[in-house]
Amino acid sequence: MLVDQFKTASKKNWHLSDQFMNVLAQLSSYDTADHKWAVEIGDYDNDSEKFIIDNSTYRQQVSPEDWPRIMQERALYQVLVQIRPVPFTDFTANEQILANERTTVLKQAARLAYFDFTEKEICDLLTVNRNYLKINRTEFKQWKDWYAKHYVETN
Numbered sequence: 001m002l003v004d005q006f007k008t009a010s011k012k013n014w015h016l017s018d019q020f021m022n023v024l025a026q027l028s029s030y031d032t033a034d035h036k037w038a039v040e041i042g043d044y045d046n047d048s049e050k051f052i053i054d055n056s057t058y059r060q061q062v063s064p065e066d067w068p069r070i071m072q073e074r075a076l077y078q079v080l081v082q083i084r085p086v087p088f089t090d091f092t093a094n095e096q097i098l099a100n101e102r103t104t105v106l107k108q109a110a111r112l113a114y115f116d117f118t119e120k121e122i123c124d125l126l127t128v129n130r131n132y133l134k135i136n137r138t139e140f141k142q143w144k145d146w147y148a149k150h151y152v153e154t155n
Contacts, residue, residue, distance in 0.1 A: 023080045024131060030073055037073040038137045040066070046138060049081055102136065109133060110143035114151060 030037045040062075043052045051058070051074060058074075059067050105126055112122045119133045126132075133140050 017083065020080065020083050023076055023083065024134070027073060027076050027080065028134075030069060035066075037077075038134050040070055041074045041077055043141070044077065044081070044138060046081075049078075102139075105132075106136060106140050106143045107147070109140060110147040113140075113144050114147050 027037045041051070042058055044050070045052055053061070055071065055074065058070075062070055105128060108126060109122045112125065113119075117125070120130065123130050123132055129135075
């Protein structure tokens with residue numbers, strides 16, 4: 001699936017290359033109401049730069065109809081990892097968010113996600129780049145899981 005060049009990438013966020021934004025746009029083109037690429041590709045280990053569950057094992061866990069799409073999404077994500085400006089966990093997607101503020105922003109995002117806000121709504125409310133949660137998806141998912149567990153325990 002090809003996506004037109006992301007013509008305004010350098011104007012919108014000088015941290016990201018046009019190539020990075022093009023790959024991210026290709027990944028986002030897979031999103032539908034039924035599935036989101038950031039969820040269905042599985043967890044990714046940023047340190048070892050590979051998926052936690054390898055392709056052959058993961059293929060058995062998803063439906064045969066979905067596997068070709070998921071395989072393409074996983075391949076594109078690995079391209080994204082190779083061309084990222086810095087490791088995702090150290091990346092600030094917006095000039096206004098400092099690296100030491102990232103945890104606070106992601107905790108707030110996780111709390112909003114728990115109450116069924118969409119990622120777009122969360123990014124708008126927290127005034128961060130629309131791709132901020134996708135770029136920091138592993139850490140965001142960890143905070144969502146943590147918040148869901150602790151919110152249930154306290155209520």
